[in-house]
Amino acid sequence: MSSITVPPPKCLQKTFVAPRRHMFGPGPSNVPPRILAAGAEPIIGHMHPEMLEIMSDIKSGIQYAFQTQNNMTIAVSGTGHTAMECAIFNAVEPGEGVLTAVNGIWGERAAEMAERIGTWLLWDTFHMAPCSLFLTRALWVALAKHKPVLFFLTHGESSTGVVHPLDGIGDICHKHNCLFLVDCVASMGGAPLHMDKQGIDILYSGSQKVLNAPPGTAPISFSERACQKVFNRKTKPVSFFLDMTWLANYWGCDGKPARIYHHTAPVSAFYSLRESLAILAEQGLENSWQRHKEVAEYFHEGLENMGLKLFVKDKNARLPTVTTIVAPPGYDWKEITSYIMKNHNLEISGGLGPSVGQVLRVGLMGGNSSKASVDMVLEALRDALRYCHKSKV
Amino acid sequence: MSSITVPPPKCLQKTFVAPRRHMFGPGPSNVPPRILAAGAEPIIGHMHPEMLEIMSDIKSGIQYAFQTQNNMTIAVSGTGHTAMECAIFNAVEPGEGVLTAVNGIWGERAAEMAERIGTWLLWDTFHMAPCSLFLTRALWVALAKHKPVLFFLTHGESSTGVVHPLDGIGDICHKHNCLFLVDCVASMGGAPLHMDKQGIDILYSGSQKVLNAPPGTAPISFSERACQKVFNRKTKPVSFFLDMTWLANYWGCDGKPARIYHHTAPVSAFYSLRESLAILAEQGLENSWQRHKEVAEYFHEGLENMGLKLFVKDKNARLPTVTTIVAPPGYDWKEITSYIMKNHNLEISGGLGPSVGQVLRVGLMGGNSSKASVDMVLEALRDALRYCHKSKV
Numbered sequence: 001m002s003s004i005t006v007p008p009p010k011c012l013q014k015t016f017v018a019p020r021r022h023m024f025g026p027g028p029s030n031v032p033p034r035i036l037a038a039g040a041e042p043i044i045g046h047m048h049p050e051m052l053e054i055m056s057d058i059k060s061g062i063q064y065a066f067q068t069q070n071n072m073t074i075a076v077s078g079t080g081h082t083a084m085e086c087a088i089f090n091a092v093e094p095g096e097g098v099l100t101a102v103n104g105i106w107g108e109r110a111a112e113m114a115e116r117i118g119t120w121l122l123w124d125t126f127h128m129a130p131c132s133l134f135l136t137r138a139l140w141v142a143l144a145k146h147k148p149v150l151f152f153l154t155h156g157e158s159s160t161g162v163v164h165p166l167d168g169i170g171d172i173c174h175k176h177n178c179l180f181l182v183d184c185v186a187s188m189g190g191a192p193l194h195m196d197k198q199g200i201d202i203l204y205s206g207s208q209k210v211l212n213a214p215p216g217t218a219p220i221s222f223s224e225r226a227c228q229k230v231f232n233r234k235t236k237p238v239s240f241f242l243d244m245t246w247l248a249n250y251w252g253c254d255g256k257p258a259r260i261y262h263h264t265a266p267v268s269a270f271y272s273l274r275e276s277l278a279i280l281a282e283q284g285l286e287n288s289w290q291r292h293k294e295v296a297e298y299f300h301e302g303l304e305n306m307g308l309k310l311f312v313k314d315k316n317a318r319l320p321t322v323t324t325i326v327a328p329p330g331y332d333w334k335e336i337t338s339y340i341m342k343n344h345n346l347e348i349s350g351g352l353g354p355s356v357g358q359v360l361r362v363g364l365m366g367g368n369s370s371k372a373s374v375d376m377v378l379e380a381l382r383d384a385l386r387y388c389h390k391s392k393v
Numbered sequence: 394m395s396s397i398t399v400p401p402p403k404c405l406q407k408t409f410v411a412p413r414r415h416m417f418g419p420g421p422s423n424v425p426p427r428i429l430a431a432g433a434e435p436i437i438g439h440m441h442p443e444m445l446e447i448m449s450d451i452k453s454g455i456q457y458a459f460q461t462q463n464n465m466t467i468a469v470s471g472t473g474h475t476a477m478e479c480a481i482f483n484a485v486e487p488g489e490g491v492l493t494a495v496n497g498i499w500g501e502r503a504a505e506m507a508e509r510i511g512t513w514l515l516w517d518t519f520h521m522a523p524c525s526l527f528l529t530r531a532l533w534v535a536l537a538k539h540k541p542v543l544f545f546l547t548h549g550e551s552s553t554g555v556v557h558p559l560d561g562i563g564d565i566c567h568k569h570n571c572l573f574l575v576d577c578v579a580s581m582g583g584a585p586l587h588m589d590k591q592g593i594d595i596l597y598s599g600s601q602k603v604l605n606a607p608p609g610t611a612p613i614s615f616s617e618r619a620c621q622k623v624f625n626r627k628t629k630p631v632s633f634f635l636d637m638t639w640l641a642n643y644w645g646c647d648g649k650p651a652r653i654y655h656h657t658a659p660v661s662a663f664y665s666l667r668e669s670l671a672i673l674a675e676q677g678l679e680n681s682w683q684r685h686k687e688v689a690e691y692f693h694e695g696l697e698n699m700g701l702k703l704f705v706k707d708k709n710a711r712l713p714t715v716t717t718i719v720a721p722p723g724y725d726w727k728e729i730t731s732y733i734m735k736n737h738n739l740e741i742s743g744g745l746g747p748s749v750g751q752v753l754r755v756g757l758m759g760g761n762s763s764k765a766s767v768d769m770v771l772e773a774l775r776d777a778l779r780y781c782h783k784s785k786v
Contacts, residue, residue, distance in 0.1 A: 009453035216659030266609030
């Protein structure tokens, strides 16, 4: 007699085939066949010598993409949010202060994460209008007054389409004995970034944007200054899984001869991540920055020629990877994105967090950053504006 | 002039090809071509309707594998350790008590996780000798005395090779107003398990064992009783990423019409997980349990015929998925595993945590659970004992 009370589900009998789609939203972006193939290589062990070599390659690739010589450079076994928690959990102890520049959703989330582990917050200080850049003078005043141990800033704010300047901020933080933490999930590889030269202490990104790897791994790096704080804590970080003392050992960054089992790394995802970093290295980081810039400018010009308005007025503050377009007046933005998905097999998305209802967002990242992709998006938008408009009159 | 200070790394110029290997350690296990192919399907968005359908399929597949009708059933975007933290972070608030049965490394780790978020621990109470099973009488006394809100037990202890009986424990926990949390990472699909019938309140597993999917996703389910506690907390869980309030919404388990963006799920890894659950449903859960049992018995007999001793003396306490063999006296266990990897292209491993230096561990899970695999391992062991022994005489 069967002991089973829950029968096998019928829905799993269906063969799954993923639809082919132009992934021109803010991420994930299309994964090229070469990276998909790498991810489909047979599994090996998370502690096998070949795996440790792959991890060493990934470390080198991240050092290149971040422009850093930091030894403490790894990939977290998780998404960008996991890396964000990894940074905050390790850098801050309960009762210490975190200052967060809120220029979109990511700053809000960083503030929420810091709050959950019992740090005090100053996020209102820098709760800016969606597209504004803060003044270093205001930062100086806030640091002097509140003495936080960590200052969080998003480099490429994919919710608003803003790229925030980084030069000089690290110096100001260091003069106030504060670590400079930067989120470059949406900007890495698509906009100039120099971790060491710009005095960034902790920098993290994601795999599914310019790198064109599947979501699920997240590069992160810690400066010497950050390591001094992270490895001299009085309390353990709340997460065992994200404890850098363990992760540093697994990634061979702690100088110890033996690797101790910490967790089972996502082997296939590391294969893909390695391949995506190899492609970036082949193409050259500066070429990639330049291409994203040129393609974005070509795109922005095309949008303005169509009569559409860009959400970020200041040309220098426009993120080259994710463009925010003012939601065309008189249209329902959801109708536009649905129409384009249905008729052009192409994803663009609406706003997120503070930009919900206000914008359309188009991401052209990594292999998707090309004039051919721009032409496709412009054609789809033109068609949608014609069709969706007509349907309302 | 180039602004780059870190050149592209040469190591990434090498084309990566993963070695083909028999993965007969305690995990990850070999991933069959069908699951690798599913993982290499093109990327879609983490909120696309097709993705939500895949997640719904995964939910049904986990309900089947766990034998539960719990609505609150999802896959965590991370490894087994992430699921372990998800369970503890959500179920417990600071100052509440957690009782942990330590019958191998996983109990130790659960205790460490609980300690980090400021709960008190009673783990010494059940710090058992590696292969012993605890008595329900002792559990009754400990629950009555210390009044923990959560009791942790590992079903399949892959470090020691023990499968712990589960019947009756849920009832005892519930009589003491305590939730029953079970780790079935190494046992799910390979040993009988009935979440609902056995009164388990929180159950989690991993993708890389019997399911034969790549590591990186982790099934988890919460009973109604667990949900009552999890969704009526006074404090937020320390992790935003693992907050079940957010995850329940993303997985469509909270009854709300709209899904709100929480994190970017590992899309490819969910493809693989779905396929692995489809295979389990095709084969039938009871058939899988039965096959793992028969193959393990065949293996154990073969080992004893070779003069090797099993680490777990009690036949009923032997985990069918991971076998622990007493490290043969007079041999260096590392020499044996290295020899077998080098000459047979086959992974078996040494001990972990409390069993380090004492055992060899062989995992035959999912598609690897076959008499053909057993014969391969026995032949490799025979060869190693001959060769490694000779090399020392």
